[in-house]
Amino acid sequence: MVGGGRGAFIGGVHRHAAALDGRIELVCGALSADSDKSKLSGADLCLEPARCYGSFEEMIAVEKALPSSVRMDFVSIVTPNHLHFPVAKLALENGFHVLSDKPATFNLAEARELGALVKKTGLLYGLTHNYTGYPLVKEARDLVRSGRLGKIRKVVVEYPQGWLATRIEASGQKQAAWRTDPARSGAGGCVGDIGTHAENLAEYVTSLKISELAADLTSFVEGRLLDDDANILLRFEGGAKGVLHCSQISVGEENNLNLRVYGTKGGLEWHQCEPNTLRVKWDDQPAQIYRTGSPYLGANAAAATRTPPGHPEGYLEAFANIYRNFAACIAAGAEGRAPTGIENDYPKIEDGMRGMAFIEAVVASGKANAAWTPLPV
């Protein structure tokens, strides 16, 4: 693991997610850019001191030299955004699979370079757009794919948060500090941090790609350098239209990622705050409530579920599904077989490139007073 030392947030999430099924063991880490802090953080996690490295370069070099039965199988990247690319690049170049936090890179050019490298090395690259790990998000995608909703016409996706409604970055809140710093976060603030999740969710569920968008970006909090609110019109390939709005200044909102999709025959609605319920709506019959773990769900949803219906599964379980599928694909490779469709269902570098293209298009549109801007493919 690279990043995720004391004071970090997402590193702990990755560790819980990796641990949940008892199949993945954290064996080493460059948990901090500060060598001492890396060792202290590693001690918190019962890592062997010798495998608590002071830098990712050291980690990769030393681990590579270890016997294959001992050395790490893949690298988890949980650093701020600006380090995603250099770590992933070095890992891939040295033969390690990579599972990275999102967004994939600092900018689109890096993402494209990474895409080429993944292709060249034949190694696996996963990206923790974790919301697609929820069982009912998979069911929603399968429902759209089945054609039961008809041709998709409209998509509404939103991700409001409120935690950056004041300038908490000025008071040293670590999570806020790097997310509002263009040098570490990239060109997008709110858009890069959570807007990409919304974009990924919409494209995942609908199997449609956004073709162009018009974005009104705002930095409401005085002195903030990056956007903290975005209202975006979407047009999809094939004619669907939509709205994406995300915000970090919507006071009182937690992580309210919500999705509504409407086709010619039916609609669906999913809310991350109540992730085990999927509402499916029809023109002429009562709406239906799909519930995680129910016997009528499809194979993908079933495979992503650990408990019976009514025992709520949450964020960590969804996150763990990304890890589980990614690890299963590594195992499949080790066994010399192709992964199953279920195993192969995790976000990849292509999703990462889409995300970076989305961020760049949004920022460009925002600068151009919400002019329609295509997503570079």
Next chain:
Amino acid sequence: MVGGGRGAFIGGVHRHAAALDGRIELVCGALSADSDKSKLSGADLCLEPARCYGSFEEMIAVEKALPSSVRMDFVSIVTPNHLHFPVAKLALENGFHVLSDKPATFNLAEARELGALVKKTGLLYGLTHNYTGYPLVKEARDLVRSGRLGKIRKVVVEYPQGWLATRIEASGQKQAAWRTDPARSGAGGCVGDIGTHAENLAEYVTSLKISELAADLTSFVEGRLLDDDANILLRFEGGAKGVLHCSQISVGEENNLNLRVYGTKGGLEWHQCEPNTLRVKWDDQPAQIYRTGSPYLGANAAAATRTPPGHPEGYLEAFANIYRNFAACIAAGAEGRAPTGIENDYPKIEDGMRGMAFIEAVVASGKANAAWTPLPV
């Protein structure tokens, strides 16, 4: 009452709303452009045959000639949109107050002319933007006005419906037929029918005016002449931003008018499908659930409520509040006194002008590929 004969929808709503408090009596009507049908419809409603008129011109002329103790006190207009203006104009010119269904007129020019006429005659003009009649909508407005939410930054307002997802106007559905006909509905389809409600709700609750907008309008159903879906970016005077989307092709949606408003200190959320609940959100303390009829609500909400908390009040009660306040203002005038603030809280011609300006701006922006378009004042 003009319009609202057999087969109509909103006429019945107006009649229920007017009747609810037992203070307003329907005394005459030009319920249909067809004289026979007008009489039959009047008979359904126990009107005196002699006061079931074949045209609004006849109604106004005959009623005007009746003794003041007998003749109608005001005219309710519940026709398709294209007739709102001529009826209102004639009524005002003949000394009758007017309570009209929305939108106020067929276009902005008419609305302005009507505004001038209202001013000139000194008569009362009300507009049934009925959603502002809900107690908790009034409370929401008062909450914003109190400053407790801080300065407003973001507004999300939406009104999805699904009933026009197929071309039911082609099969003779009367409500669909005129709403999708530019000659009777005006320049806006979905935008005029329900988008104006969303616009009015947002402006009412925030006490802010939309300064410009960028609208992506679509007619998804083949052969339909007017928009049936709209995604709109909003900018408000004073710097708030927002999104308004409305739709009549969102399969499975009923009349899901929803509003979220976020200020620097707090936020609020209201849903028409559950109108007796208002969620108020804070940065650092638990969200609160305000409920219709509760003792902690303000005077405006209290005055708009007929039953104790937990006895749900609905659409007709909200609609009736418009009628009640309008009638109270007429009564105040008859008594030679100024109406109270509570009585005077109903939508007026200024709201009608805003609504028509909104429709025209949306349609213009839509034609210009979602270019930013100001709302003419």
Next chain:
Amino acid sequence: MVGGGRGAFIGGVHRHAAALDGRIELVCGALSADSDKSKLSGADLCLEPARCYGSFEEMIAVEKALPSSVRMDFVSIVTPNHLHFPVAKLALENGFHVLSDKPATFNLAEARELGALVKKTGLLYGLTHNYTGYPLVKEARDLVRSGRLGKIRKVVVEYPQGWLATRIEASGQKQAAWRTDPARSGAGGCVGDIGTHAENLAEYVTSLKISELAADLTSFVEGRLLDDDANILLRFEGGAKGVLHCSQISVGEENNLNLRVYGTKGGLEWHQCEPNTLRVKWDDQPAQIYRTGSPYLGANAAAATRTPPGHPEGYLEAFANIYRNFAACIAAGAEGRAPTGIENDYPKIEDGMRGMAFIEAVVASGKANAAWTPLPV
């Protein structure tokens, strides 16, 4: 109308309910036992002073003497419980139909006498167990009757309120005062006021009768003479079991009448606080959300609905459905025809007798330490 003068609660509800459809006009009243107050209250309602009577005896005597085209068609009783019987009795004996607030009488003996009188006179008697006026309550009953849920096994019905959590009757709150006074309310406190509604709702929806019950009654508030909380085990004819609990000391609860019914094949769930939603649950397929006004609902629900889906209908509309059906049955009688099944769907004296039997059984069981007690038929 008898009762319902200034300061009353349910009288106003009855008047709104009667007025809503514009078919029933309040023509006279004995609105208060105090003759002056009766006239003042009548003036508030625009009644002719001559028809504001000082007593119900006077009202019945004078109205009876009026020409049939002028005199009242039926008597609405909205007094405290102890007066329900004498007013109803006198009205029936003088040829007037009766629509009474619940519970029907002060005790079961009176209810039986009233039942005999209704039968003997052939006049109509309606009882405002208003919750059965909700469209989806009718749909729920029809769903059970259709057999789609299978044989009913379990019923959970609850009616928690919190408004009597402190001894507000001691401070002169009029509504609290008579409801906690055995001389005016009868043997049951909470059980008579709202427990009967729960009982009626359960029996109406399931079409099953409670055969015996075991009740744990409590007066939590010191000094209160009647129960303010009841927990009751239910056994139904045919073997279904259930729980009924009601309370007026459940702080923070409004009028949360809730019903769940489970059969061998499916279940249903309805909440008065969100009355336009009915959840229907299945063993092997997703739960369904039935919504008021939807095209898939049956004839009874449709007839009880005034607006399209998503325009919430509330308490007053449900109440008005009792009035509407009752008035339709009077009209049918006047026309010499039998009422339709839809018209005839309102609570009658038989429901009133069930309610009084329920109250007496609960109180008896409560006194016997929750011993099983049959409901006298």
Next chain:
Amino acid sequence: MVGGGRGAFIGGVHRHAAALDGRIELVCGALSADSDKSKLSGADLCLEPARCYGSFEEMIAVEKALPSSVRMDFVSIVTPNHLHFPVAKLALENGFHVLSDKPATFNLAEARELGALVKKTGLLYGLTHNYTGYPLVKEARDLVRSGRLGKIRKVVVEYPQGWLATRIEASGQKQAAWRTDPARSGAGGCVGDIGTHAENLAEYVTSLKISELAADLTSFVEGRLLDDDANILLRFEGGAKGVLHCSQISVGEENNLNLRVYGTKGGLEWHQCEPNTLRVKWDDQPAQIYRTGSPYLGANAAAATRTPPGHPEGYLEAFANIYRNFAACIAAGAEGRAPTGIENDYPKIEDGMRGMAFIEAVVASGKANAAWTPLPV
């Protein structure tokens, strides 16, 4: 781990829960009474073949002989109920701490014996009444303890399920088979399986003990030997009253454990299906929505939370909190220190004894036609 081999349910839950924090490692197991199956099941879990035992007796004997640095630290018991006691007894007698699935034993006599043994050995005994592991359940308890709700008057706790609405045990469903078999499940069916969870939750949150109860038990499904539905009146020490109902024949219900508690000043409501929301209700101010992870929550809730608000935590996380606290107490003991209050917050043998007393009282009351029955202490 004892039990939890292929085909089991709760064993997997325990393993996920133990693994989640990366601090507990499954090192050995007697996963099945069938030695071969135990080894196969162990292989599924990557256990060393040598530590996949054919019986719990073997496991305990062999592990005891291992060096302390290698041997298991505690025994998890995830068998059907009838084996809980013998395994726990042998483990304790051989110096191993025990974490057992509930109910603690097969009957109350065993639970008492176990209680004495725990006391005598000084070893730790934990019981997975996992619902008390939810952050907001802890907050609810702390809220009651703080006195902010006043003196508790009423408790409504319910746990409806629908999965045993038909006789699926007859078709070989393993989970159904042992739960409906008196020889493996004990005297209670539904009551033992889920009723005890409801009892534990109510007593945990209110800090009140049930003093007596009156239970109406039913076996609705023909041929079933144990109860599948229970309606129970509760009386608590100190005068609070309540209702507990649980069911396995409530078609369409999942694991809908719900709790409502009302005091003299306020009330609270929690639903397992939406476990990250706690409604807190007041007499004279708006209800509040407490949310997992929020900064205003107390120390116990905070310590039981792994992610920020709006990232839903679920059943496994709550379960893991039992494991985490239990393991922390073992660690504290190893470090020679007393556990903190937060660490020490997990269900113990005293809870197990309460649970068994509850089951026996319910069954006895059920046999006596719902006679009031005290809970033996």
